[in-house]
Amino acid sequence: MMLDGRQVKVGILGATGTVGQRFISLLGSHPFFVVHALGASSRSAGKPYKTAVNWKLPVPIPPAARDIVVKECVPSEFAECAVVFSGLDADVAGDIETAFRAAELAVFSNAKNHRRDPDVPLIVPLVNPSHFAIIPHQRLLHSPPLHRGFIVTNANCATTGVVVPLAALERAFGPVDACFVTTMQAISGGGYPGVPSLDILDNVVPYISGEEEKLQWEMLKILGGLTRNEGVEPGAPPTPTFDMHASAPLRVSASCNRVPVLDGHTAVVSVRFKRRPPPSAQQCHEALAAYTADASELGCPSAPPHPIIVHDEPDRPQPRLDRDAQAGAGVNVGRVRECPVLDIKFIVLANNVCIGAATSSIINAEIAIAKGVVVV
Numbered sequence: 001m002m003l004d005g006r007q008v009k010v011g012i013l014g015a016t017g018t019v020g021q022r023f024i025s026l027l028g029s030h031p032f033f034v035v036h037a038l039g040a041s042s043r044s045a046g047k048p049y050k051t052a053v054n055w056k057l058p059v060p061i062p063p064a065a066r067d068i069v070v071k072e073c074v075p076s077e078f079a080e081c082a083v084v085f086s087g088l089d090a091d092v093a094g095d096i097e098t099a100f101r102a103a104e105l106a107v108f109s110n111a112k113n114h115r116r117d118p119d120v121p122l123i124v125p126l127v128n129p130s131h132f133a134i135i136p137h138q139r140l141l142h143s144p145p146l147h148r149g150f151i152v153t154n155a156n157c158a159t160t161g162v163v164v165p166l167a168a169l170e171r172a173f174g175p176v177d178a179c180f181v182t183t184m185q186a187i188s189g190g191g192y193p194g195v196p197s198l199d200i201l202d203n204v205v206p207y208i209s210g211e212e213e214k215l216q217w218e219m220l221k222i223l224g225g226l227t228r229n230e231g232v233e234p235g236a237p238p239t240p241t242f243d244m245h246a247s248a249p250l251r252v253s254a255s256c257n258r259v260p261v262l263d264g265h266t267a268v269v270s271v272r273f274k275r276r277p278p279p280s281a282q283q284c285h286e287a288l289a290a291y292t293a294d295a296s297e298l299g300c301p302s303a304p305p306h307p308i309i310v311h312d313e314p315d316r317p318q319p320r321l322d323r324d325a326q327a328g329a330g331v332n333v334g335r336v337r338e339c340p341v342l343d344i345k346f347i348v349l350a351n352n353v354c355i356g357a358a359t360s361s362i363i364n365a366e367i368a369i370a371k372g373v374v375v376v
């Protein structure tokens with residue numbers, strides 16, 4: 001056990017939302033995180049959680065959270081929390097998370113606002129926990145420098161599913177230099193109440209605002225390295241920067257669609273490798289199935305035993321059948337086969353509200369504790 005029975009107090013911002021409810025549910029049975037403070041808008045503040053929330057999960061609200069009084073999202077209400085998870089609406093997440101960091105709180109965010117900050121890591125826990133190495137630099141940029149505060153973001157839910165198999169393939173066979181992605185994204189990705197039923201039933205909506213640009217950009221930050229440039233002034237400390245996959249340029253073209261599925265984003269992916277000749281479909285299948293993640297090796301309790309489950313049946317993975325495998329913490333891949341245009345193509349399914357959102361933040365916080373980035 002990572003903490004030898006000790007508990008860690010955590011807070012949740014946006015606790016009443018779609019992602020917030022997943023945090024509450026997952027943390028209700030966590031071995032060492034204990035929910036201590038909940039925050040949401042002024043519409044919810046002052047009410048017990050069970051009254052403030054429009055609970056939508058098919059399991060009861062965990063008893064420990066039911067009677068916690070929801071607070072405004074101000075740092076003083078969360079001062080005792082060693083970890084703060086954010087499932088805030090992107091309209092407000094940016095400034096609130098900045099204020100929490102400045103108050104020396106460790107923020108693990110699902111929102112898009114800080115993902116592009118040059119000093120903030122964008123961490124998919126099954127792929128790039130090495131990017132935690134930028135946190136000391138992020139703290140130094142503040143005046144006066146921070147001791148405990150920082151922001152870590154996790155990725156867009158569709159990005160998350162795709163980068164896990166790409167990381168496995170790059171680890172085994174070197175850089176991927178071109179990638180086509182077409183997604184079929186669940187309704188829950190848009191938060192509650194999401195697309196009106198009359199727009200999504202019996203239909204496919206071939207547009208999700210801003211989504212394609214996020215996939216195309218986020219994949220480069222996640223799959224790229226962290227380089228250490230020498231300081232400009234003599235004797236100045238090196239400045240870490242994200243290389244955006246610059247050592248081997250990766251071109252990504254994404255097409256995103258909303259489909260009438262409740263949870264679980266599916267993507268069809270085709271890739272071209274830099275290496276010639278490319279690996280065979282069988283070699284790719286084996287590399288995907290053999291992929292391991294540092295999170296498991298660090299003993300993170302929420303990490304899935306298998307980061308990637310590779311399906312052999314020709315009609316899998318499917319959202320209804322496969323999204324809850326390993327509590328939604330891993331990624332499902334199927335139909336690994338040769339592509340007559342690029343090299344290899346396959347299907348990915350990832351649970352957008354679990355590994356695509358709350359579960360990623362929770363594993364990131366577990367990794368931060370294991371690496372000593374959060375001291376408890």
Ligand SMILES: NC(=O)C1=CN([C@@H]2O[C@H](COP(=O)(O)OP(=O)(O)OC[C@H]3O[C@@H](n4cnc5c(N)ncnc54)[C@H](OP(=O)(O)O)[C@@H]3O)[C@@H](O)[C@H]2O)C=CC1
Pocket residue numbers: 013014015016017018019020039040041042043044045073086087088089090092093110111112155156157188189190191192352353356357
């Ligand atoms: N749904 C998904 O699959 C994914 C979502 N995300 C991101 O996670 C975040 C949350 O998404 P989701 O749960 O779907 O969104 P919801 O709309 O379901 O929930 C939003 C939350 O933000 C709170 N909030 C809204 N306005 C304010 C305010 N002014 N001050 C404080 N709190 C406020 C709401 O509180 P109240 O109930 O009081 O209004 C609610 O708790 C978003 O940034 C989203 O982009 C990331 C990956 C996947």
Ligand SMILES: N[C@@H](CC(=O)OP(=O)(O)O)C(=O)O
Pocket residue numbers: 090110111112155156157158185186188189190208211214352
């Ligand atoms: N836009 C995603 C969910 C989401 O909120 O993404 P992001 O965190 O990148 O804004 C979807 O609709 O499925």
